[in-house]
Amino acid sequence: MKVLILSVDRDDDFGKKAGLNSPFIGREENLNAVMALGLKDAEDSDVNTVLAALGMYDEMLKKGEDVEIATICGDVKVGYESDLVLTTQLENVLEVVKPDRVVLVSDGAEDEFIYPMVFSRVKVDSVRRVWVKQAPTVEGTYYIIMKMLQDDKMRKRVFTPLGLVLTVLGFFNLVPQFIELMQQNANIQIVASMAWGMISLVLGIYLIFFAYKLAERIDNSFRHFVEGVKNGSQMIPFAILAAILFLAGIFFAWDSLTRDTESSALSLLLKTSSILLWMWVFAFFSYQTGKFINHYLSFGKIYSTSLIVSISLFAIAFILQASFDMATLIFGYPNYGEYVIFLEVMVGFLLGGFSGLINLNLKGYARKLSSEVEGEIEPQQYPEA
Known part of the structure; x- marks a missing residue:
């Protein structure tokens, strides 16, 4: 032995x-x-x-x-x-x-x-x-x-909740102070009071980036983008459109904050969140559309992941929009009414169910194809030693 x-x-x-x-x-x-x-x-x-x-x-x-x-x-x-x-x-x-x-x-x-x-x-x-x-x-x-820092699951489990808490606390601390700053024309005391909120927001974003290795992913995406430009990838126009929509969302949200000086802080927060939501959703959808078309033209196959992710994203967006509209209704701000909120919730759940159904069908088809391939392989007979 x-x-x-x-x-x-x-x-x-x-x-x-x-x-x-x-x-x-x-x-x-x-x-x-x-x-x-x-x-x-x-x-x-x-x-x-x-x-x-x-x-x-x-x-x-x-x-x-x-x-x-x-x-x-x-x-x-x-x-x-x-x-x-x-x-x-x-x-x-x-x-x-x-x-x-x-x-x-x-x-x-x-x-x-x-x-x-x-x-x-x-x-x-x-x-x-x-x-x-x-x-x-x-x-x-x-x-x-x-070991904890190197393990992806443990890192996400520990740092993601902490990062989200710090980010949310920093964001909600900064928004009313920022609105007050816009209304009072750069009061230095308000700027000083924003320090802790800014520290909390930056630290929270850093922990989320660390938990999901977002800096490494952004670097890889940039390198892929440069390679795509050199190789003439069909995805480049869609990626540029996605970046424009992302930046436009920030611009429109900023414009909404600076123009409306009479609404309350919560009302402005809900309004800007709704603007950012849909601009960023369409930016992500544009990016996924580019991946879908590029994959199909390159390999002649449908990239099902982009399809499922896009549908799921719209489902989440409709449900989030419904929650924003529900908040405006509860607090008595101008809103679209209960009927529109009900439709948003229904569309969100229907899209989510449709996405899950597509995913299950694709998995079932993959299992069926795998079993058919295994059935075609005849077992080999080897002589005994």
Whole structure:
């Protein structure tokens, strides 16, 4: 029975700091790799992990066991990309070593990500965690925090509510003060009182951007836009129209705030929210239309995601508009009446149901197509060994 002692470096410190190409198979390769990383960064936890794996390898070898050691590394971009690299290297190592069992040696930081990857491919006898003795509590706390920040689900779960609360508090704090500032012609005391609201709004927006990696997505979108301009993409006119509508929404909302100096703060808030809602909805719809047309012309296929997202967006917009109109009705502001509000709610729910129905039909069609393809594949008969 052959045993593989496996060490895992998920964030590729060996490549990033020591400039080495993984995987490392065998005692000599692992010893050279850990010496190179130790010379660059002696405090790196991966140094302790590989040294512990080497010690276990020597101990099992003295007992006469059939044992091999290997280290696999991921990628600097921890997440899907690093796990994909780890999976590829793991399969290569298993193909070369052909072990019956694996002993996983790790620093305990990200076992829940690494263990299923290994366990799904080969039997794991045990997992040994290597802690730095000088500060195990600090080490554990540090990795818990880092793990939370790197995990998309946990980051969204923690920072999204906090960001939304700060954004809403800052927004509702600034709107009445901003209206008062417009009416009193730049009173310095009002400007000073807006500081906490501005801090809350900026911090809330920053946390939302951090939770959903919006800065990275905007950067990727800009790069795709530049590539599209160079390649003559059909999506460019729709993207430009979307940007114009987005900015026009802000302009019209600002114009509404500055022109109407007699209405209350709540009335102006509802009015500007309605303006922004529909201008931004049509901006997003224009962008999705461009994606739909570009995908169809490029691949000859209907991009169902754009269709479903657009319908769902209009459903949400009608329901939000109904809530704005309901608020104006309750507070006695000029409104469209109960009949229009009822129609907005009904249209919103009908569009939402229609979007869900399309989504279910597409999933059913995909499952049917998959089962038909599997039925056409005849099982292969292999001779017994």
